[in-house]
Structure formats: C-alpha cells, structure tokens
C-alpha cells in the first residue's frame with residue numbers, strides 16, 4: 520500500500536465513509552511503471568491494454584506520457600480519444616470484431632487491426648471499402664497461438680492461429696489490398712518466465728521469412744502483454760523481461776530487428792491499486808477443533824475478484840492481525856452463489872484473531888477488477904474505484 524493510498528483510506532474512515540469495498544488506485548505508481556517499461560524496452564512502443572483498467576484518469580495520464588493504446592472495442596477507443604490520444608495511437612487488438620464495428624473504428628481514424636484468420640481480414644477489407652478508406656492505408660497484424668506455459672492466466676487457444684497459417688492469412692490480407700504489417704502473440708498473462716517470448720519470436724521470424732519469399736515485407740512484431748505484477752509471489756522486474764526479449768529478438772532477427780510494440784495491462788496498473796474490503800462472517804462447517812474456518816468478505820468473484828477463477832490469481836490479503844498465529848481458511852465472497860468462493864482448493868492462511876467487521880486489504884488489485892464486477896448481482900453495487 521502506498522502512503523497516498525493509506526492516507527486516503529484513513530481520511531475516508533475518519534469521515535465515516537468506509538462502507539463497502541473500494542479499490543483505490545495511485546496514479547504515481549502507474550507513472551513509475553510506464554517509465555520503467557520505457558527504460559526496459561527503449562525502442563518499443565507501449566500500447567496500454569485498456570481492458571486492464573479503463574479509468575479516465577489512467578488513460579489521460581498515459582496519453583500525456585506518450586503511450587499508445589490496445590483496445591478491444593469501439594467503446595474503449597472512444598474512452599481513449601476522450602482522454603486526449605489521437606486515433607493513430609490506437610490499435611483494434613481484438614481478433615473478434617463485428618464488421619460494423621470495424622467500419623466505426625475506421626471512421627474514428629483507427630488504422631491498425633489484429634486478425635487471426637482470413638475471414639477477419641476480409642471483414643476489414645470490406646469495411647475499408649464501406650468507410651471509403653484506401654485498404655492500403657489499413658495495417659493488419661496476424662496473431663499466432665501461444666501455449667501460455669508459465670503464465671498464471673494463460674490466454675491459449677481462443678486467440679491466434681498456427682504460425683504456418685499466419686503466413687497464408689497475411690498473404691490473403693495483402694491480396695485484399697490491406698497492408699500486411701506484422702505478427703502478434705501473447706505469452707499468457709502474469710507470465711513468470713522471462714524467456715517465454717523466445718519461442719514465439721522464433722515463429723515470428725519464420726513468418727517474416729516466408730512472407731518475404733512471397734514478396735510481402737512485414738515490419739512489426741507485437742510482443743503482447745504478459746508482464747506480471749506483484750501478488751503473493753515475487754516476480755522479476757520489467758528490466759529482466761526487457762533484456763530477455765532483446766536477446767530473443769537478436770537471436771531470431773539478427774541485425775534486422777523489426778519495429779516492436781508491447782501491450783502491457785497488468786504490468787502497468789496492477790500494483791497501483793489496492794482494495795479495502797471487510798470481513799462479513801467467520802464461521803465453520805462443524806464444531807470439530809481442526810475444522811477449517813470460512814472467511815466471507817464483502818467482495819468476491821462477482822464484485823471484481825473474477826481472476827480468482829480456478830484460483831489462478833492468488834492475491835495478497837493483509838489484515839491488522841498479521842502478527843498473530845495464522846491458520847488455513849476458505850475465503851469466499853458475499854453473494855448467494857456457491858461459485859463465489861475465492862480460495863478453497865488451496866486454503867489461505869489468515870490470522871486466528873480475524874473477526875467479523877475487520878478490514879482486509881488486497882494488494883495488486885489495479886488490473887482486471889473494477890470492470891469485472893457485476894453491475895448488481897444479488898443487489899451488490901459494482902466495485903467502486905477512487906483514483907488518486
């Protein structure tokens with residue numbers, strides 16, 4: 520927790536306004552993270568993955584600092600434009616787009632699009648025609664599959680195609696008059712293995728060579744996201760990722776290193792946010808001495824902690840009693856849905872003195888929390904966010 524977040528929460532409590540869970544995000548941390556990315560990968564453009572946290576204050580700060588933006592929808596593009604960035608700093612990174620949304624994006628001025636099959640390239644070519652835009656001005660990059668090994672939140676299978684197919688997709692895009700621009704991949708979110716980019720870059724260089732043989736000059740590799748934030752486990756610093764990526768780029772592209780972009784989400788905003796929540800109930804399922812305690816918080820899977828699905832992301836939960844003896848607990852949310860359990864397969868150690876009404880603090884909550892919260896499931900309001 521940063522001093523600014525601590526001070527904010529103290530003031531909120533003094534005013535008696537600490538009802539309900541809240542996520543407080545410190546913009547100073549986002550600023551530092553962006554600078555760290557710029558230092559670690561100095562020749563790489565940053566496209567912030569807006570989905571991680573689209574708070575207007577975050578977008579404005581990043582726009583001011585010179586960031587570009589990876590968007591998943593027209594709504595996200597509009598938020599980025601409203602934050603002061605121009606359309607030439609936006610990519611439409613979702614491989615699953617309605618054709619009419621592609622037309623809207625083109626009319627907004629966006630010219631950079633992800634595809635992972637020929638039909639998606641066809642949509643873009645048709646949309647360019649409909650929007651009255653020369654297809655040659657529209658850049659497409661093809662996403663390739665990555666197995667996500669080493670990532671806590673893998674993104675495998677749903678997005679991307681086999682590298683051999685990507686060559687044909689890019690050639691097809693080229694034949695449709697679009698600008699076949701490059702290759703993208705995502706090594707899986709919260710990727711602990713700094714070497715995870717190596718295999719994907721080997722595939723990317725093969726695609727560059729094959730396309731060159733077909734007379735198509737690619738120029739860009741989108742290295743995706745995957746840069747971790749700190750939850751319970753320590754993670755390598757962004758400079759370690761930068762070094763590993765530069766080594767892999769040199770290994771696979773020699774002295775012809777292409778233009779590169781990254782799309783960090785979690786790594787830019789995760790550690791900037793902290794959730795303050797409250798213990799609603801501590802109970803047991805029998806009176807046996809060794810029975811595990813169930814700790815029910817006023818936030819759960821539907822209140823913003825969706826990434827605890829399959830217990831993938833293990834948040835650091837702190838309390839005012841962390842000096843006391845710890846005992847394993849099941850941690851659950853407040854709704855009347857039996858899947859609203861955060862940690863049960865792997866019990867979570869919490870202090871034995873933790874009691875109803877105590878506050879808990881969940882670190883690393885700046886990414887993939889507020890926008891995951893249900894609008895009113897069980898009548899609970901969505902997670903409030905305060906940006907300081």
Ligand SMILES: Cc1ncc(COP(=O)(O)O)c(C=O)c1O
Nearest residue numbers: 568708709744745782783784785
């Ligand atoms: C296309 C794309 N780029 C970037 C990201 C951000 O990934 P991360 O939060 O791991 O940096 C995502 C996350 O889902 C994504 O889908």
